[in-house]
Amino acid sequence: MTRPGTLVAAVAAASLTIGVLAIAPAASATPASGSVVTRAALDPALVAGRGADVRFLEQEAENAATNGTVIGGGREAYTLEAEASGRKAVKLLPGQYVEFTLPAAANAITVRYSIPDSPTGGGLTAALAVKAGSQKATLPMTSQYAYLYNQYPFSNDPNAGLLHPDWWVTECACVPQFTTPTPTFSTPFRPTKFYDEERLLLGKTYKAGEKIRLTAPAGVAWTVIDLIDTEKVGLPHVKLVASNVLLFGADPTGRRDSAPAIDKAIAFAKKKGLTVYIPPGTYRVDRHIVVDGVTIEGAGSWYTKIKGREVALAQPAADGSVHTGVGFYGQDAAVGGSSNVHLSGFAIEGDVRERIDTDQVNAIGGAFHDSSFSGLHIQHTKVGLWFDGPMSNVVVEDNIIVDQIADALNFHIGVVDSVARDNFVRNSGDDGMAMWAESRGGTTATNARNVFDHNTVQTPTLANGIAIYGGRDNTVSNNLVADTIREGSALHAGSRFGAHPFGGTLNFIDNTTVRAGTFELNWKIGLGSIWIYALEGSISGIHVTGDSYLDSTYNAMMLVSDYGVKDLYSMSDVAFANVRVDGTGTSVLSARVAGGASFQNVDARNVGAVGINNCGSFNFTPAGSEFAVTDLGGNDGGGTTGPWMASWELPNTITCDDRPPVVVPPAPSAW
Incomplete structure (x- = not known):
């Protein structure tokens, strides 16, 4: 074990193999031909200067090439369409694909997707096939963190009965516990939170105009792809003079508990006036x-x-x-x-x-x-x-x-x-x-x-x-x-x-x-x-x-x-x-x-x-x-x-229509 007195020099030596920080450029405003870049599923010009300044470029699946089915347009809660960005997505059966064109050079992707829950809750896992240029990889998908059902604070069980039968339920316009005959409800009741997302470093940088194809696996009945975010991630940040958690026993493989080592690194950093660095x-x-x-x-x-x-x-x-x-x-x-x-x-x-x-x-x-x-x-x-x-x-x-x-x-x-x-x-x-x-x-x-x-x-x-x-x-x-x-x-x-x-x-x-x-x-x-x-x-x-x-x-x-x-x-x-x-x-x-x-x-x-x-x-x-x-x-x-x-x-004319009919407006455009 390295003695605390030699820690700074040891950290510097250990860190030299990692490289130096490279800051990725901000997302390009002029995407390559064949790609449709959006922000919140809108033309970026409509939201210029508003929202977060992010380093990725968003592409909606419904704008990409696919042999799957575009779903959506509706906004009714408890549906895949309502929870999709822009209220649209692409549904793939096993073997079907959606293919994006890179709008700018990228070496990393984030995919927002949905796959089914298991019949009794708890989720499924599957591997999405990713083809970037001529290279192939897989992206793990899971529904273990998706799918909530029922009344607040919700259930993970799609087959559960009402959590609060004494609450007003709008579906029957009643309080079931005090209603005769007691209404029955189909399950799953009020399914929600369908989507999750996963990030993947591609291992190399692909040029603007190259293709990213996502192909649905055979292991689940369907896969919905909502969008992909693409970006060019810089090299890892290195802190040469720091209290490095590795030198206190932290395990970068994730197999062993690293909490005690991080605690020790924090205590040493406070004593010596250093930053804690986690490689x-x-x-x-x-x-x-x-x-x-x-x-x-x-x-x-x-x-x-x-x-x-x-x-x-x-x-x-x-x-x-x-x-x-x-x-x-x-x-x-x-x-x-x-x-x-x-x-x-x-x-x-x-x-x-x-x-x-x-x-x-x-x-x-x-x-x-x-x-x-x-x-x-x-x-x-x-x-x-x-x-x-x-x-x-x-x-x-x-x-x-x-x-x-x-x-x-x-x-x-x-x-x-x-x-x-x-x-x-x-x-x-x-x-x-x-x-x-x-x-x-x-x-x-x-x-x-x-x-x-x-x-x-x-x-x-x-x-x-x-x-x-x-x-x-x-x-x-x-x-x-x-x-x-x-x-x-x-x-x-x-x-x-x-x-x-x-x-x-x-x-x-x-x-x-x-x-x-x-x-x-x-x-x-x-x-x-x-x-x-x-x-x-x-x-x-x-x-x-x-x-x-x-x-x-x-x-x-x-x-x-x-x-x-x-x-x-x-x-x-x-x-x-x-x-x-x-x-x-x-x-x-x-x-x-x-x-x-x-x-x-x-x-x-x-x-x-x-x-x-x-x-x-x-x-x-x-x-x-x-x-x-x-x-x-x-x-x-x-x-x-x-x-x-x-x-x-004006000033106070009564014009009360409690539930006026909805007229769907055209898509937003430049003012």
């Missing part, structure tokens, strides 16, 4: 690594993987966890949290297959101050990054967070002066990104002055793309949110879940949403691409400027209270300015609350129903709606029923 390899970690006052760098998320199993605890932990698993955790907020933690350049791959909300099986957890998390690839944990404050000055940037059971990122309780930017989120099982200022009876600090900027959120299978629950003076800007699926919107501000009231101003600035707004099961109405919800208190100070709502499934904007509190809560100081609406299934605005909002320079086209669906708070008084629409001018355009801001609708 290329797969390191097994089946528990939390507690971090405080330390910097940990990997060789890059394609090369350094921290991978762990979910482990059942002998008895529940004090926080209610019944499992543990791989994760990097700050100290608890009750003891002040952790400070000056910086994690970058590695992947965290969990083993979470069911949703247990008390479990702390997140990739990053705990409380942090003056810390950063960047260049991480996070997959198959419960939540990618769940922060329990109070905490401050945290930066979350340039991460890829996919295939989570619940949220991808949540700023929870007293998070202040923090930012999440340039993160790419796909296939979260709950809100893609959230700020939840939980009050806990007024005993906690509120969230304040946080920013979600230039992030991309795609296909959250439940709830919202970006959600803000209470807090003061927060900002959501320059984000791209696409393909919300069930019981949520692309952008959401909600007085709910026991959150502190909104204070100051919540700003939504220059965001783009596409194919957003879902069907709310309990209300049996469509939600808006942006949804403001006064459930537990009145709301004020929501300012929306420069947003673009493209191809909204139902409404572009929805302002609503719950029927049971409709005469208690209202909205004020809500303003929309310089907004573009390109295509709605129903209205530009659906108002189902008391109060009002102002509109200035809101331009709309391809509107499917009456421009303003104004129900107020459903008292239908002779004086008109309890919701006042203030026209500040410049509100142009409309659709099938004429101008969306029609003069006869």
